[in-house]
Amino acid sequence: xxxxxRGLLFGGTVSAALVAGGARKARSxxxxxxxxxxxxxxxxxxTGRASETAVRLWLEERGGRIxxxxxxxxxxxDTGVADTGRRLAQELVVREGVDVLMxxxxxxxxxxxxxxxxxxxxxxxxxxxxxxxxxxxxSVIVRTSFTLPQATLGIARWAPKNGxxxxxxxxxDYAPGHDAEKAFEQLFTAAGGTVLEKLRAPxxxxxxxxxxxxxxxxxxxxxxxxxxxxxxxxxxxxxxxxDLAGAGIRLIGTGDLTDDDILPQMGEVAIGTTTSHHYSAAxxxxxxxxxxxxxxxxxxxxxxNFMAVGAWDGMELVARALExxxxxxxxxxxxxxxxxxxxxxxxGPIAIDPATRDIVQDIYIRRVERGKDGELWxxxxxxxxxxxxxxxxxxxx
Amino acid sequence: MADERTAEIAVSGxxxxxxxxxxxxxxxxxxxxxxxxxxxxxxxxxxxxxAADILILxxxxxxxxxxxxxxGIVSLGHxxxxxxxxxxxxxxxxxxxxxxxxxxxxxxxxxxLLGLVASFLLLRGRDLSRLMxxxxxxxxxxxxxxxAAWLTGGADGLQGIRIDPIAxxxxxxxxxxxxxxxxxxxxxxxxxxxxRLATSPFGLALRAIRANALRARLLGIDVERHLVIAxxxxxxxxxxxxxxxxxxxxxxxxxxxxxxxxAEVLLVLLLGGAGNLWGAVVGAVVFKLxxxxxASITVHxxxxxxxxxxxxxxxxxxxxxxxxxxxxxxxxxxxxxxxRAPGS
Numbered sequence: 001x002x003x004x005x006r007g008l009l010f011g012g013t014v015s016a017a018l019v020a021g022g023a024r025k026a027r028s029x030x031x032x033x034x035x036x037x038x039x040x041x042x043x044x045x046x047t048g049r050a051s052e053t054a055v056r057l058w059l060e061e062r063g064g065r066i067x068x069x070x071x072x073x074x075x076x077x078d079t080g081v082a083d084t085g086r087r088l089a090q091e092l093v094v095r096e097g098v099d100v101l102m103x104x105x106x107x108x109x110x111x112x113x114x115x116x117x118x119x120x121x122x123x124x125x126x127x128x129x130x131x132x133x134x135x136x137x138x139s140v141i142v143r144t145s146f147t148l149p150q151a152t153l154g155i156a157r158w159a160p161k162n163g164x165x166x167x168x169x170x171x172x173d174y175a176p177g178h179d180a181e182k183a184f185e186q187l188f189t190a191a192g193g194t195v196l197e198k199l200r201a202p203x204x205x206x207x208x209x210x211x212x213x214x215x216x217x218x219x220x221x222x223x224x225x226x227x228x229x230x231x232x233x234x235x236x237x238x239x240x241x242x243d244l245a246g247a248g249i250r251l252i253g254t255g256d257l258t259d260d261d262i263l264p265q266m267g268e269v270a271i272g273t274t275t276s277h278h279y280s281a282a283x284x285x286x287x288x289x290x291x292x293x294x295x296x297x298x299x300x301x302x303x304x305n306f307m308a309v310g311a312w313d314g315m316e317l318v319a320r321a322l323e324x325x326x327x328x329x330x331x332x333x334x335x336x337x338x339x340x341x342x343x344x345x346x347x348g349p350i351a352i353d354p355a356t357r358d359i360v361q362d363i364y365i366r367r368v369e370r371g372k373d374g375e376l377w378x379x380x381x382x383x384x385x386x387x388x389x390x391x392x393x394x395x396x397x
Numbered sequence: 398m399a400d401e402r403t404a405e406i407a408v409s410g411x412x413x414x415x416x417x418x419x420x421x422x423x424x425x426x427x428x429x430x431x432x433x434x435x436x437x438x439x440x441x442x443x444x445x446x447x448a449a450d451i452l453i454l455x456x457x458x459x460x461x462x463x464x465x466x467x468x469g470i471v472s473l474g475h476x477x478x479x480x481x482x483x484x485x486x487x488x489x490x491x492x493x494x495x496x497x498x499x500x501x502x503x504x505x506x507x508x509x510l511l512g513l514v515a516s517f518l519l520l521r522g523r524d525l526s527r528l529m530x531x532x533x534x535x536x537x538x539x540x541x542x543x544x545a546a547w548l549t550g551g552a553d554g555l556q557g558i559r560i561d562p563i564a565x566x567x568x569x570x571x572x573x574x575x576x577x578x579x580x581x582x583x584x585x586x587x588x589x590x591x592x593r594l595a596t597s598p599f600g601l602a603l604r605a606i607r608a609n610a611l612r613a614r615l616l617g618i619d620v621e622r623h624l625v626i627a628x629x630x631x632x633x634x635x636x637x638x639x640x641x642x643x644x645x646x647x648x649x650x651x652x653x654x655x656x657x658x659x660a661e662v663l664l665v666l667l668l669g670g671a672g673n674l675w676g677a678v679v680g681a682v683v684f685k686l687x688x689x690x691x692a693s694i695t696v697h698x699x700x701x702x703x704x705x706x707x708x709x710x711x712x713x714x715x716x717x718x719x720x721x722x723x724x725x726x727x728x729x730x731x732x733x734x735x736x737r738a739p740g741s
């Protein structure tokens with residue numbers, strides 16, 4: 001075989017092209033796959049819808065890229081059932097090869113998926129579920145939502161200082177309700193308040209009337225309520241019918257009670273309800289104004305709620321952690337990079353506690369008021385800065 | 398023995414053909430499951446988690462088939478036994494008893510005993526009251542499990558379940574291989590048992606009772622005893638299916654006792670066709686695959702399309718998919734017969 005100049009030139013060009021092509025491929029890398037496990041249908045579909053919208057909004061604003069890598073989003077519907085969610089997470093890992101698992105609308109689903117993420121060594125970002133223990137179930141879990149005791153701490157500390165030193169608690173009879181009841185009693189008592197009575201309502205088709213009557217008879221200054229989002233409206237209506245406000249009883253609770261997603265439809269009865277939470281759609285900041293406007297555009301006029309902001313910050317967390325690792329999405333490295341991150345979210349300043357991988361954030365005291373636009377809003381009236389999960393801090397046992 | 402022989406007579410030849418339940422058909426079902434499953438393992442090695450899920454649902458539907466399709470007991474609370482099995486298997490593992498096979502057996506036994514006790518409630522009254530009793534039983538257990546949070550973990554579920562490798566050899570893996578072959582083995586065993594049962598004098602007596610309880614009684618069949626045993630067995634099998642789910646997912650939550658699960662399994666059985674074992678398996682496969690496919694096409698609206706599919710199916714095949722297949726086969730045979738007739 002004769003080697004002539006043309007042949008050499010040709011061969012050289014081809015190999016140079018191959019090398020260059022290979023290099024380009026390595027630089028732009030494969031897309032970053034994010035698997036979203038959320039309830040998209042069934043009773044908790046609103047959680048899934050809000051979270052997905054926020055994630056899509058985030059991607060839209062960043063041109064669909066994280067740390068230079070294009071993002072491929074895989075949305076899976078867990079229907080609110082734990083074993084389904086677990087299988088979907090498993091399939092996302094083994095079949096789709098996702099780099100990050102995100103979402104998790106309900107505590108049992110997050111708990112069921114934790115071993116999968118741990119075993120596969122993938123970062124698991126919990127953007128919705130709020131039971132304190134979740135982050136302790138796997139070393140690869142980071143949370144961007146909140147914990148229920150964290151949200152409770154706000155109102156439990158604020159109330160005694162503001163003339164509400166006796167309270168009755170009323171919660172739904174299931175694990176998160178029990179957690180809220182316990183957290184409220186301990187934190188409220190520690191802040192100088194007294195819990196006169198602890199009431200529990202059945203989770204399935206509750207009738208609050210007899211319980212509200214008992215609460216009224218106990219003559220507290222405040223009634224602390226925790227019920228699943230959506231049931232709150234019914235409770236407030238019954239509270240208004242019994243004229244709790246007229247008896248001098250203030251309705252207080254965590255922000256689930258006046259969820260921004262459904263607050264506009266709650267009507268007059270909600271006005272005056274005072275809650276503590278980490279996010280209000282009425283939070284006055286440029287970040288939130290922008291988030292609010294864009295979210296409404298993408299969702300057809302719906303307000304962003306705490307589920308939406310949790311998912312938004314989930315994406316922000318992945319982006320910031322990935323920048324720190326230089327694009328390496330290996331689970332352990334991402335978790336290490338996520339520890340200690342802090343940024344200004346639409347909800348306000350937040351940080352990831354390096355010790356617990358849980359979120360540290362300001363908790364706001366908000367009162368439902370009618371805004372200038374004639375709609376109902378959770379207006380922030382006070383703020384407790386940098387609250388960590390009280391359970392992990394040993395404040396609630 | 399006498400009552401069982403009379404039972405054989407009570408089920409007339411015509412009905413036997415209608416059920417299509419001669420023993421070879423049952424063996425055929427075993428082969429179909431085994432070949433289908435091995436084909437899945439070979440061609441879709443990354444879909445084993447879904448396949449295991451289908452097998453568990455099939456086993457659960459088979460247990461309901463014994464209760465509804467054979468004994469004719471309408472149930473809207475079959476998840477009570479499934480969930481009991483799941484919690485028994487889960488709690489045993491949490492208490493330190495991590496051997497899977499004995500754990501599964503315990504799940505079946507406890508659920509079976511519960512089924513035996515519950516069956517005495519079901520002997521009174523007919524379909525509508527049975528519907529109410531089973532529905533109530535399911536809801537009571539669900540609420541009891543929610544209340545007994547110290548034992549069941551309430552709404553948070555049982556976490557941290559660890560199961561030893563099966564026979565000390567096969568550890569549960571992320572790809573779901575062990576879960577799949579474990580579920581497959583258990584399902585095949587259960588089908589073999591059910592095929593044997595369906596063709597036994599006991600199974601024939603059950604079908605006689607379903608066809609006409611009064612006549613079966615006149616023929617000397619102890620109706621109550623048969624129903625109690627059938628319900629106990631069905632509950633036990635449901636418990637084993639629940640135990641399988643708990644062991645393979647290593648998690649148990651209140652969902653296992655939810656009404657939705659009872660409704661879903663009833664739907665699966667009716668979709669496939671009750672009373673012939675094939676239906677439960679076909680229904681589980683079709684339902685899960687349709688769910689998966691539709692949910693991957695439209696993650697928000699798949700429930701609508703699944704519902705539409707079911708409505709159409711019920712309109713055109715009121716006996717389920719196996720009923721439809723039988724009708725088609727029958728029509729083809731008739732047409733073939735008609736074509737041959739003029740020439741002969």
